[in-house]
Amino acid sequence: MKNILLIWDIDGTLIDSKGSGRRAMDEAFLNLFNIKEGFKGVNMAGRLDSQIIKKAFEINKIEEMDFVRFLDKYEEMLKKELKCNTSSKVLPGINEILESTSSQENLFHVLGTGNCERGARLKLSHLGLDKYFEIGGFGDEDAKRWQIIKKAIDKAKTFYKADFSMKQIYVIGDTPLDIECGKILGIKSVAVATGGYSCDELEQYEPDYIFQSFEDFEEFLSILVK
The missing domain is CATH 1.10.150 (DNA polymerase; domain 1)
Known part of the structure; x- marks a missing residue:
């Protein structure tokens, strides 16, 4: 597997x-x-x-x-x-995706974010998501975003003592910069229009997959077995 x-x-x-x-x-x-x-x-x-x-x-x-x-x-x-802040929220489908895959032995979730690690942990723990992410690449250092994603990949290989085919690595985000990271690193990009960009705007950057949202979480999960 x-x-x-x-x-x-x-x-x-x-x-x-x-x-x-x-x-x-x-x-x-x-x-x-x-x-x-x-x-x-x-x-x-x-x-x-x-x-x-x-x-x-x-x-x-x-x-x-x-x-x-x-x-x-x-x-x-x-x-x-x-x-x-009582209005912040987990976006549609995210809880279902994380919960349904958290016990899957061959699937690993990491962060690849522009947030500094302290900020990332605070935001996620506030909404109960921090438990799903043991490691990641963070925006504490002055680097390019693709370098942060590369660091997340390298950390995952070491931390989980696992190898990953480039075809089985997905960078998931809501901006063109996330898509760009996928192209630079030769990994799959998954764009989602739940941030500041519409599907039409994200489509122009040619992600491998694009979603209006992850509300239909089973549709998202289906791309992982292709």
């Missing part, structure tokens, strides 16, 4: 946190630098937290770039934000 590796994006793919991350980053910026809406105009979709934060520092002309200090404050603000 061949091993299958699913590499999941978080925001817009697994969950909708209703802007919690952006608000927490704005609050962290306000606390540290007394600047309101420090991330205004910064495109966050599909991008790494390290790059997002760097861009905000540049826009607001903050010369002293202490990334760890900012992440510490962001973590503090995100905890508060999530505690008060």
Whole structure:
């Protein structure tokens, strides 16, 4: 039986946190630098937290770039934000996909996200999903997104002591950048229109598979046996 590796994006793919991350980053910026809406105009979709934060520092002309200090404050603000956020939700079909495959010995779920690891864990644990993801590639470092996905693959091989055929590795996300990662690495891409891009917009980037949502989770699972 061949091993299958699913590499999941978080925001817009697994969950909708209703802007919690952006608000927490704005609050962290306000606390540290007394600047309101420090991330205004910064495109966050599909991008790494390290790059997002760097861009905000540049826009607001903050010369002293202490990334760890900012992440510490962001973590503090995100905890508060999530505690008060009752509208964030797991996206359709995700619970069913994760639950129905969690005991499948040859199928592994990992994260491949632009979120820093602390932010990723907080967002997922808030909605009860953290238990499904032991490892992943995260946006803490200044790297290209495909390099984060490559790191997730390498970690999975080591952590699970498993080999994966490139045809059995799927990167799953809601942005063109996720599709691009699949093409660069020679792995399958699964696009889903539950984030900021429509099916028509995502289709232009030619993913291997595309879904309006994962509400029909059995349809998603069916691609894994092809």
